[in-house]
Amino acid sequence: MKIATRPEGILEQQKRLLLSLRSTREKIPQVTMNLKTLSSGFGQKLARLECIEKIEKICAAENYADFYEAVVEIFELDAVAFRADVGVFRNLVNLSDQATVLLTMKSYIDDAIIPEEKADLAKSEDFIRDKLDLESFLADISELEEVKKQFEEFKRRYGPLYQIHHRDYYAKVRKAREQLNSIAGKVDTIVNMNTLNLNLPASKAEYYELLARMKECGLPDPVPVDTSSICRGCRLTLIEKHDVNEVNSLVKKVDENLKLGMNRLADVVTRPILDLDKEKKLEELMKTIKSGDSTRFVKVLTNSLIEHLMKLSEECNIETIRVSFSKFAKKYAIVEEDHVEEVVKAFREVLLKEVENAKRGKPDRKIRIALGE
Numbered sequence: 588m589k590i591a592t593r594p595e596g597i598l599e600q601q602k603r604l605l606l607s608l609r610s611t612r613e614k615i616p617q618v619t620m621n622l623k624t625l626s627s628g629f630g631q632k633l634a635r636l637e638c639i640e641k642i643e644k645i646c647a648a649e650n651y652a653d654f655y656e657a658v659v660e661i662f663e664l665d666a667v668a669f670r671a672d673v674g675v676f677r678n679l680v681n682l683s684d685q686a687t688v689l690l691t692m693k694s695y696i697d698d699a700i701i702p703e704e705k706a707d708l709a710k711s712e713d714f715i716r717d718k719l720d721l722e723s724f725l726a727d728i729s730e731l732e733e734v735k736k737q738f739e740e741f742k743r744r745y746g747p748l749y750q751i752h753h754r755d756y757y758a759k760v761r762k763a764r765e766q767l768n769s770i771a772g773k774v775d776t777i778v779n780m781n782t783l784n785l786n787l788p789a790s791k792a793e794y795y796e797l798l799a800r801m802k803e804c805g806l807p808d809p810v811p812v813d814t815s816s817i818c819r820g821c822r823l824t825l826i827e828k829h830d831v832n833e834v835n836s837l838v839k840k841v842d843e844n845l846k847l848g849m850n851r852l853a854d855v856v857t858r859p860i861l862d863l864d865k866e867k868k869l870e871e872l873m874k875t876i877k878s879g880d881s882t883r884f885v886k887v888l889t890n891s892l893i894e895h896l897m898k899l900s901e902e903c904n905i906e907t908i909r910v911s912f913s914k915f916a917k918k919y920a921i922v923e924e925d926h927v928e929e930v931v932k933a934f935r936e937v938l939l940k941e942v943e944n945a946k947r948g949k950p951d952r953k954i955r956i957a958l959g960e
């Protein structure tokens with residue numbers, strides 16, 4: 588308080604003091620909450636928070652006498668200590684006022700992962716990260732101005748880089764989806780062909796798993812990077828790369844398996860079956876297999892054609908059974924030249940045993956073996 592000579596002056600000063608105590612008291616809950624959020628956002632404990640409690644007690648005063656009593660009780664008339672705590676409190680309030688700015692900067696910098704080749708940008712990020720220290724802002728909030736400038740400069744360089752990355756990444760994902768969509772029919776056809784016991788490796792689960800992963804972000808391009816360094820929709824980082832090979836190799840595998848299926852089907856449709864096909868329903872299928880046109884093949888081999896083929900096989904009294912080759916290969920994984928005959932014999936026995944089992948009770952049946960994995 589200033590030295591006042593007139594009693595009205597003293598009263599005026601007391602009134603003003605009480606008003607300022609009340610407005611400070613009203614501010615404290617928000618300040619405390621902001622500081623708590625800052626502390627957890629930065630993972631830093633703030634020192635000297637206890638001074639808020641002391642100031643809060645003093646601000647609870649409803650009149651000048653209460654105020655004086657609280658100061659005496661808490662600071663024991665130590666004016667230096669009182670002034671110091673008021674100073675710290677002021678700094679805490681200043682820090683709390685900047686909570687949103689500080690937290691935005693912190694999460695922006697934390698989420699921005701800079702690729703190795705952008706050494707310059709990484710350096711500027713490290714510089715800002717080091718400067719983002721609550722204690723140093725608490726000691727001197729004016730330090731924040733320089734950090735803000737650095738941060739804006741960082742954003743100016745980082746932002747477009749990220750937006751381009753996001754765009755390119757999803758352009759590749761879109762292409763991958765298109766590629767996968769274009770082989771959906773082939774994947775289904777392979778599964779359907781296996782109802783004819785063709786023992787083909789089907790990649791259906793792998794296909795749908797990959798398709799699920801090729802998800803688009805959905806946010807319009809360019810994505811905003813003003814308050815968040817990664818897209819809020821998909822949280823893609825700047826170092827994530829789209830793996831083109833994954834989809835390409837699945838496409839290749841499906842193509843190969845379909846070709847394998849076409850060849851196996853050609854073996855299955857034997858002369859006796861074709862002779863029974865009076866309506867020549869299989870003619871186009873055989874032509875397509877011969878031409879090797881897999882896209883056409885997928886269209887021609889309908890479910891009803893598969894049923895027709897099964898019916899004809901039935902009429903020919905042919906039954907196809909599956910025999911797993913991999914089980915056998917596991918048992919005889921390595922064969923010395925002296926033992927070749929032994930292995931051949933064992934394999935012959937496996938096949939004959941399967942045929943015998945399949946013929947049990949149906950001696951007229953012609954058994955066809957589909958060897959597979």
Ligand SMILES: [Zn+2]
Nearest residue numbers: 804818820821
């Ligand atoms: Zn996104």
